Amino acid sequence: MTTSQTAMIDITGLRKSFGPLEVLKDINLQVKAGGVVALLGPSGSGKSTLLRCMNLLVVPDAGRIRVGDTTFQFGASTERPGTKPLAAFRSRTGMVFQNFNLFPHMTVLENVIEAPIHVRRLDRKTAIDLGMSQLEKVGLADRASQRPQTLSGGQKQRVAIARALAMEPSVMLFDEATSALDPELVGEVLQTMQQLAADGMTMVIVTHEIAFARDVADRVVFMRDGYVVEEGPAGEVINTPRMEATKTFLSHFH
Ligand code: ADP
Numbered sequence: 217m218t219t220s221q222t223a224m225i226d227i228t229g230l231r232k233s234f235g236p237l238e239v240l241k242d243i244n245l246q247v248k249a250g251g252v253v254a255l256l257g258p259s260g261s262g263k264s265t266l267l268r269c270m271n272l273l274v275v276p277d278a279g280r281i282r283v284g285d286t287t288f289q290f291g292a293s294t295e296r297p298g299t300k301p302l303a304a305f306r307s308r309t310g311m312v313f314q315n316f317n318l319f320p321h322m323t324v325l326e327n328v329i330e331a332p333i334h335v336r337r338l339d340r341k342t343a344i345d346l347g348m349s350q351l352e353k354v355g356l357a358d359r360a361s362q363r364p365q366t367l368s369g370g371q372k373q374r375v376a377i378a379r380a381l382a383m384e385p386s387v388m389l390f391d392e393a394t395s396a397l398d399p400e401l402v403g404e405v406l407q408t409m410q411q412l413a414a415d416g417m418t419m420v421i422v423t424h425e426i427a428f429a430r431d432v433a434d435r436v437v438f439m440r441d442g443y444v445v446e447e448g449p450a451g452e453v454i455n456t457p458r459m460e461a462t463k464t465f466l467s468h469f470h
């Protein structure tokens with residue numbers, strides 16, 4: 217059991233609406249340090265919004281988010297956080313998207329060292345050493361001087377992972393990181409994510425790769441309609457779901 221003290225990520229009472237549309241309705245979620253949580257649920261259930269709230273790309277309407285030792289409280293009477301604390305917080309929560317978002321006019325290495333130089337203010341030499349070691353970690357050090365368009369989709373996504381890691385984040389968030397890839401390129405990205413998990417990174421993974429979620433995540437959180445409807449050990453939730461909504465969702469993958 218993860219107590220709120222030992223959790224790396226601790227979310228309580230999180231709410232978010234877009235205009236009249238209530239997308240997150242009282243979300244409570246803890247991720248222990250080194251834990252890997254798979255966030256599952258049908259399209260439109262609020263998974264991406266929740267993930268974006270975790271690094272404050274989306275600012276919640278209400279609730280509390282703590283990552284490591286940084287806490288933000290949201291509510292009608294609470295001031296919106298300033299640009300500086302927001303940027304600092306975001307740089308500690310690495311995010312990987314479906315569509316890589318690499319800068320096309322920069323080399324692979326320049327993509328990876330951009331934020332360490334401009335956000336972390338590392339000197340160029342330090343950033344390059346760090347960037348190369350992250351590229352080695354994802355098996356792409358030999359591609360450092362190439363442009364992204366010369367790489368396969370799987371390689372681009374591994375560069376995006378290296379780029380996020382170069383900020384030395386305390387958590388990594390993945391939003392359908394393999395959904396845009398040709399099937400034969402999915403494996404290499406999942407393998408990189410699995411290695412990261414084995415190295416002890418705290419991760420939240422939105423995915424439709426159910427087998428991957430069962431094998432790599434220690435917990436599964438199932439969302440529907442802006443609520444967490446079921447949560448538990450990954451094997452248990454996936455093999456023997458308790459809630460009808462979870463059963464129905466999982467039945468589409470068999
Ligand atoms: P999921 O990732 O589970 O598919 P999302 O979090 O992307 O779900 O979306 C949940 C709901 O919120 C959807 O109805 C979506 O259309 C809506 N939504 C998401 N982002 C925005 C936004 N920026 N503005 C308005 N509606 C949004």
Ligand code: MG
Nearest residue numbers: 263264265391
């Ligand atoms: Mg989504």
